[in-house]
Amino acid sequence: MSGHGTPIPMSSHRSATLNGTAEVPGDKSISHRSLILGALSxxxxxxxxxxxxxDVLDTAKAMQAMGAEVVRDDDGTWRVHGVGVGGFAEPDQVIDCGNSGTGVRLIMGAMATSPIAATFTGDASLNKRPMARVTDPLALFGAQAVGRSGGRLPMTIVGAHDPLPVRYTVPVPSAQVKSAVLLAGLNAPGQTVVIEHEATRDHTERMLAGFGAEITTEDTDEGRVITLTGQPELTPQTIAVPRDPSSAAFPVCAALITEGSDVLVPNIGLNPTRAGLFTTLREMGADLSYENEREEGGEPVADLRARFSPDMKGIEVPPERAASMIDEYPVLSVVAAFAEGxxxxxxxxxxxxxxSDRIEAMATGLRANGVEVEDGPDWWIVHGRGQGNVPGGATCASHLDHRIAMSFLVMGLASQSPVSVDDGGPIATSFPVFEPLMAALGADIRRG
Structure with missing residues (x-):
């Protein structure tokens, strides 16, 4: 059963060619942060x-529940009247973050140093995911967390009445954990310091600076050291959200494996902490080019052109690149199935x-569709079959995971037989226009 209602079975069928312009949605990471920082201004x-x-609509509702005024104009412009740092009100109801790990972890951080309590829940998938990685550092500020066993939602956070500044080394590469600590540090006195051994996406740092916070980043022998001075007055901003590189991955990868394709994906954010997939695809021999490179709102942006690339080769992806493309490994594994080696x-x-456990989900689905996969605790290897040689023909479990569902639907566009997913409903959490957008390019994706 989907956390979004009745399951929606979907299948994708071998498509003649994909052509046109793919107007993918706005960047999810920047959208979440725009609403939260707007509410704190x-x-x-x-x-x-x-x-x-x-996912983002759930964050907007959470900001409303905590006292910010959040409205959408008829033309799609959103306006957030903020309450200022430390100004959150205690919500009357449980905060439901749906499927969004980013949303719940960032909101927990943003309210953890205010003297309020809030209870968080989510769908079946989110309620299985670990929250201790965020609640442990938030406890250092003085916040308290009470949840289910294993640090799982539903969970109540009681914010610190007299928060302390924190110096915290992030134990695993996670932009969500880093961002939660920085957002908590906004309402703590003095300087909050976050150290990460591997650089993760830096939207929070860029946007905090844009909203007027005093924040510095320094690369040292200890790692990347981010220092935030607490209790600023954040200045409201006008934000044009670039388009999401994680969403762009799906039409781009579909074009690379579907014969005769030529797809333009405009206005994609190319923040170097997010663009690892595109670097990897080019190393594999993909015909992928950047056009009209520019900067918007402090973020590098370009138009991506992806053309059918029948001669791609398998490579070893550098482990240090993982943080910059962690959400794109599922669809990369699909491209790898059509590469040689x-x-x-x-x-x-x-x-x-x-x-979901994305390694397990993708490995199981790839094997069912005739692709050999090896996997371990923190690695996997896809044995490519070469262009046109992927059998397909199986139904794959999406595990309430939007990226798993979209990855297998991309696979079916170039497989010998259709590929199906048991539930495409979760796609709406991040890419609500996926079906019409892909159909406009020429993709044969069907419901039922």
């Missing part, structure tokens, strides 16, 4: 291009605690 933040997927992915244990 004094005055009105104006947001265009916000991703209106369920082995694609080796290491240092990816984070995939086992995403919306």
């Amino acid at each position: 004094v005055g009105e933040t104006v947001i265009t291009g916000l991703l209106e997927g369920q 082995q694609t080796v992915m290491r240092g990816v244990k984070e995939l086992r605690v995403k919306e």
Whole structure:
């Protein structure tokens, strides 16, 4: 059963060619942070291009529940009237974050140093995911967390009345954990310091600086050291959300494996902490080019052009690249199935605690569709069959995971036989226009 209602079985069929322009939704990471930082500012933040997927809409509702005024104009512009740092009100109801690990962890951080309590829950998938990785560092500020065994939702956070600044080394590469600590540090006196051994996506640091926080980043022998001075007054901003590189991955990868394809994906954020997939695809021999490179709102942006690439080769993806493409490994493994030779992915244990165990989910589905896969605790290897040689023909479990569902639907576009997923409903959490967008390019994806 989907956490989003009745399951929606879907299947994808071999498609003649994909052509056209793919207008993918706004960046999910930046959309979440725009709403939260807008709510922590004094005055009105104006947001265009916000991703209106369920994950982000749940964050908008959470900000309303905590006292911010969040409205959507008829033209799709969003306006957030903030309450200021430390100004959150105690919500009257449980905060339901749906499927969004990013949303719940960032919101927990943002309220953990305010003297309020809030109870969080989510769908069946989110309620299985570990929260201790966030609640442990939040406890250092003085916050308390009470949840189910294993640090799982539903969970109540009691914010610190007299928060302390924190110096915290992130134990695993996680932008969510880093961001939760930084957001908590906003309402703590003095300086909160976060140290990460591997750089993760830095949208929070960039956006905090844009909203007027005093924040510095320094690469040292200890790692990347981020220092935030607490209790600023954040200044509201006008934000144009770039389009999501994680969503762009699906039409891009579909074009690379579908014969005769030529797809343009405009206005994609190419923050170097997010663009690892595109670097990897080019190393494999993909015909993928950046056009009209520019900067918007402090973020590098370009138009991506992806063309059918029948001669791609398997490679060993550098483990240190994992943090910059962690959400894209499922669809990369699909591309790897159509390449020649082995694609080796290491240092990816984070995939086992995403919306699903993504290594297990993809390995099982690939094998069912005739692709050989080896896997271990933090690695997997896809043995490519070469262009046109992937059998397909199986139904794959999506495990309430939007990226698993979309990855297998991309696979079916170039397989010998159709590929099905048991439930495509979760796709709406991040990519609500996936079906019409892919259909407009020429993809044969069907419900039922």
